[in-house]
Amino acid sequence: MIILEDIHKVYLRKNVETTALKGVSLQVDKGDIFGVIGYSGAGKSTLVRLVNYLERPTSGKVIVDGQLLADRSAHELRQIKKDIGMIFQHFNLLESKTIYQNVAMPLILSKKGKKETKERVTELLAFVGLSDKANSYPNELSGGQKQRVGIARALASKPKILLCDEATSALDPQTTQSILDLLKKVNNEYGITIMLITHEMSVIQKVCNKVAVMEEGEIIEQGSVLDVFGHP
Ligand code: ADP
Ligand code: ADP
Numbered sequence: 001m002i003i004l005e006d007i008h009k010v011y012l013r014k015n016v017e018t019t020a021l022k023g024v025s026l027q028v029d030k031g032d033i034f035g036v037i038g039y040s041g042a043g044k045s046t047l048v049r050l051v052n053y054l055e056r057p058t059s060g061k062v063i064v065d066g067q068l069l070a071d072r073s074a075h076e077l078r079q080i081k082k083d084i085g086m087i088f089q090h091f092n093l094l095e096s097k098t099i100y101q102n103v104a105m106p107l108i109l110s111k112k113g114k115k116e117t118k119e120r121v122t123e124l125l126a127f128v129g130l131s132d133k134a135n136s137y138p139n140e141l142s143g144g145q146k147q148r149v150g151i152a153r154a155l156a157s158k159p160k161i162l163l164c165d166e167a168t169s170a171l172d173p174q175t176t177q178s179i180l181d182l183l184k185k186v187n188n189e190y191g192i193t194i195m196l197i198t199h200e201m202s203v204i205q206k207v208c209n210k211v212a213v214m215e216e217g218e219i220i221e222q223g224s225v226l227d228v229f230g231h232p
Contacts, residue, residue, distance in 0.1 A: 001161065001193045002028040002051055007060035009046050009217075020046040022217040024060075028210070033187055033194045035204040035225070038214030044197040047214070048163045051195065052084045053077060065160065082110070085154030085192075089166040091146040093138040099125070099149050100134040106156040124152040128182060144175035151182060155190070162186060164196035168203060180207045205229065 009021040020043045028034040036044050049055040050062050053069055062069045064080060072080065093102050103124055107117040125131045128148040138146055147167060154162055164183070168176040184207055186192050198204065204211050204225060211228050213221040221228050 001030045001032070001065060002026075002034075002195065003061070003063040004047070004050065005061040005063070007047075007050065007057045007062070009043070009050070009055065010058045020217055021057075024214075024217070024219055026212050026219060026222060028193060028195055030193055031187070031191060032210055033183070033196070033208045035208035035211045036195070036197045036214060037199065037201065037204050037211060039199060041216075042214040043217045044214055045165060048086075048165055048195060048197055051161070051163060052081055052086060082157045083159050084161045084163060085157070085159035086163040086165065087147065087150040087154050087167045089169045091138070091143075091150045093146060093149055093153075095138050098135050098137060099130060099141070102138070102149055103152045103156060106153060110157065120156060121152075124155055127155075127185075128152045142175070143171050144178055147171065147175075147179050148182065151179075151186065155186065155192075160193060162192050162194045164194065166198060167196065169198070169200070176203070177206070183207055201229070 004024055004026050007021050007024045011018045011020060024047065036047060038044050046055060050057055051064060065083060067080065069077070069080070094105070100121055103121045104117050107120060125134055128151055130145060130148055130152070133141065133145065138149070141149070168179050171179060180203065183194060187194050196203070196208070208225050210223065211225050212219045213228065
């Protein structure tokens, strides 16, 4: 589903080069919940941003769903991006829009009809347990509820892949557990492949089947969670 082959990434900012990734290779299979763990600055965020083409590799191959991203036209990339949803640490909701409007946004942008949009948003809000919040605004919601909105919005265009960038790092342990349970349900019920990055071992142990451990731009260990970390 996702293949990264010998990826190097060097950022150049104000004539200063920063090497973020040094020859990273990994494979995420369909149906995986694949965790990437490492300290801040290890290159995790760069890695996920390569998958949805927010960043381009300096060298190496990014292959998503069998397609080499570098070979795709702008039009094809837009299509591929619809297959990839993303959620964020700080949720990235539009504060001036209602919960309904936030979840509907990707459908409105891809010019779906009103009826289809309404059905889809209603279904998604029910799926994440927020049917009663449709007309609320983000600032009326708890952190966990905001992340549920983020998940509903990410699912709106029926992606095959969900990328999670420190999605539970701003949440308390109990809320984290409920969001991880919801991610499991997304994986189970919709068959969506999940790639998540975190600095917390407990997150990996609770939801992931596979893990890559990153340090200073390299993967130092990779495999099933049981093989890498042993039994909890
Ligand atoms: P992590 O997500 O593990 O904290 P990042 O991928 O954010 O790691 O960062 C890896 C390295 O790349 C860090 O040294 C960081 O400062 C650098 N970096 C990340 N993004 C940029 C950027 N847009 N421009 C320059 N350097 C960057
Ligand atoms: P359809 O193609 O009519 O949506 P599916 O069998 O693909 O039928 O999906 C069954 C239900 O699950 C539908 O209500 C659909 O909206 C929902 N669904 C399917 N795939 C996804 C996805 N990737 N994200 C969110 N919901 C999905």
